[in-house]
Amino acid sequence: MIQLFSYKLITINRSIFATYRFIHNSVIFNEKYRLIHIQKRDINMKFKSLALGLAFASAANLSMAKPVAYQIDPTHTATVFNWNHFGFSTPSANFSDIQGTINVDNAKPEKSSVNVTIPLASLNTNVKALDEHLKKADFFDAEKYPNITFKSTKVETTDKKNFKITGNLTIKDVTKPVVLDAVLNQQAVHPMTKLETIGFNATTSFDRSAFGVGAYVPNVGDKITVNITTEASVPAKK
Secondary structure (H helix, E strand, O other), X not given: OHHHHHHHHHHHHHHHHHHHHHHHHHHHHHHHHHHHHHHHHHHHHHHHHHHHHHHHHHHHHHHHOOOEEEXXXXXXXXXXXXXXXXXXEOOEEEEOOOEEEXXXXXXXXXXXXXXXXXXXXXXXXXXXXXXXXXXXXXXXXXXXXXXXXXEEEEEEEOOOXXXXXXXXXXXXXXXXXXXXXXXXXXEEEOOOOOOEEEEEEEEEEEEHHHHOOOOOOOOEOOEEEEEEEEEEEOOOOO
C-alpha cells in the first residue's frame, strides 16, 4: 500500500515537473519571440527612416540642381530673316557671329532660359550697298545700337520636343515680347567635339515698325519672318 502510494506520488511529481518545464519553456520561447519581433520591428523602422531620408535627400538634390549652360556655337548658328519687297519678291538676309547661352533644365524645362546677342556688324544681304543702308539711322542705326538682343522670360512645352519660348527682343532702344516656336533637334554628345551638345530650330515673326525700323512701310513689308538654327555645347572643363 505504501509502495503504491509512493509510486503515485512520484508520478504526480513528475507530471507537475513536466508541466512546470513546459510552462517555463513556453514563457522563455514567447519572450524570445517577443524580443525577436521587437528587434525586427526596430530594424524595419530604421530601414524605413533611412529610405525616407534618402528619398528626401534625392528630392532636395533634384530641386537644387541647376540648369546646364550650353554656349552657342556661332559657326553653326544662323538667323535668317525675310520680308516682302513691293509685292514682287521676298528677299532675305542673315546674321552671323551670334553669341549667347542656352540654359537647359531637362527635369524642369520651364526653368530653362535663352540669352542671345546678335551683332549688327554681321548683317549680310549679299548686296553690299543694302547692307550699308540697313545699318543707317532710318533702319537699324547700327553705330548707335550695335547689337540686337533676346532674353527669354518663359519656356513652355508639353512633350520636351516642341517649345514656346517667350522673351524680350530689343532692337535699337525698343524692347517688346516675341514668341519663338522652337523644336529640339537633338541633345547628345557631339561625335567630333565629344562635348554635350544641343541643337534647335526656331521661327518667329513680328512687325519691324514696332521696333522703330519702319522705313518704307507699307511698300516694303512691315512683317519680318525669322528662321533660326543653332547648336550649343557645354564647354570642356579646364
